[in-house]
Amino acid sequence: MQKGIITLTSRPSIICGASVVGKKEMDGPLARCFDKYDLTDTFDMPTWEQSESEMQRIAFNTAMEKGGFKIHDIDAIFAGDLINQCISSGYGLANFDTQFFGLFGACSTMAESLVLGSMLVDSGKYSRVAAVTSSHNCSAERQFRFPLEYGGQRTPTAQWTVTGSAAVIIGEHSDLPYIAEVLPGRVCDKGINDSANMGAAMAPAAIDTLKRYFDESGKKPDDFSAIFTGDLGYEGSSILVDFLRSDGYDISRVHHDCGLMIYDRERQDVHAGGSGCGCCATVFAGHILPQLKEKKLKDILFIATGAMMNTASIQQGLTIPGIAHLARITVSEGDDGQNS
Amino acid sequence: MNMDDKTYKKYVEKRATKSNLSADCARAFLIGGFICTLGQGLFDIYTMLGMSEDNVKALVPVSLVFLAALLTSLNVFDNIAKFAGAGTLVPITGFANAVVSPALDTKAEGFILGVGAKIFTVAGPVILYGTLASTIYGIILYVVRYF
Known part of the structure; x- marks a missing residue:
């Protein structure tokens, strides 16, 4: 299989x-x-x-x-x-x-x-x-x-x-937090060709990866302290929450998007939020990781999305494929009651 | 994801945050109007200084292009344009900015392959199709005059 x-x-x-x-x-x-x-x-x-x-x-x-x-x-x-x-x-x-x-x-x-x-x-x-x-x-x-x-x-x-x-x-296994599970993404293309709306182009990949994770693991969104997406921004985040809800997984209480966390959308003129390889990376290293170290966050899903396009593909009118990789990061030593 | 591509695209377009068209138009009108007024002001000043009409007609656009180029290089133009939109884009100021900004940007790649090759990346289509359109117009006018 x-x-x-x-x-x-x-x-x-x-x-x-x-x-x-x-x-x-x-x-x-x-x-x-x-x-x-x-x-x-x-x-x-x-x-x-x-x-x-x-x-x-x-x-x-x-x-x-x-x-x-x-x-x-x-x-x-x-x-x-x-x-x-x-x-x-x-x-x-x-x-x-x-x-x-x-x-x-x-x-x-x-x-x-x-x-x-x-x-x-x-x-x-x-x-x-x-x-x-x-x-x-x-x-x-x-x-x-x-x-x-x-x-x-x-x-x-x-x-x-x-x-x-x-x-x-x-x-190797030593200090917390630990990476317990990973789920590599699949490339998803749902026909969005607007490079000014990458949240919408990447959201289907995030939906695909998260749904596969919940379906296979049997876990529920509320089993996690937080689910962090990379840079879906305002548009992509709302799409993600909407679609997962219709699939029976309500992530709205635990979902945060690094692209929406790094800037103040009202004040900083960033439109739908932040993006780029540095977006979820800096938020993870600077904000999420310290909270895991202090056990303020106990069990999280970190799922970063990417839009796989370049200037030629956009100018040729091609659609934008998205990808979303997931890592489950936890502070517990094991899942069978040996929590640290 | 249980949605076909077409339906998804429609759903995305429907829910996307829209630009505020009336506010954008009002700003474009204000700033665009201001630039035109400035042009007229320059026209009057140059005329008052006793320049011939032909010279004034050349000097006004040159002055506006110079101003736009200067403001572009001082990192100011893009901030005005963010507010004004088509107000700065449509007048000749937009054209000046479209030529100066890639020139500034590509300095690092050198004067030949950088500035020289890329200076018209934004304005190039306007120059090409503008020339083409005026040539076609000229030919039509030439032919029509025979009848």
């Missing part, structure tokens, strides 16, 4: 994480959660692409510092970003003396890295790996949309690419 939920029997630990952000994120409600920032968004680099790479380098170094690790303690890095051929990761993590996997899962990359990294740690192939992702508003705008100083208006359904990078270190 085809594999569904993958149980990580050894329960790999998420040892530590670090986040780096720009100005708009520091103006937002989660400002206090982030480790490092640069209010000029440049990180002292001459181009936006290099600024993004620099954020990854800083995020990874900070995470290693927080965990007291040297590069030789990290067996491999799983990293990705949005810039063509993942150059932010390639340049940002160059010259670190460890194995490297470049991933592209669009905005779902942090969840994809967590899924792959934790599976390899669980299988015993690696003992400690890092998941690193980034996005930069300026490099993304330049690549996907218009020049930065172009005087255009964005539609209300459009999302704002987060300037941020985060690194998370996963290791």
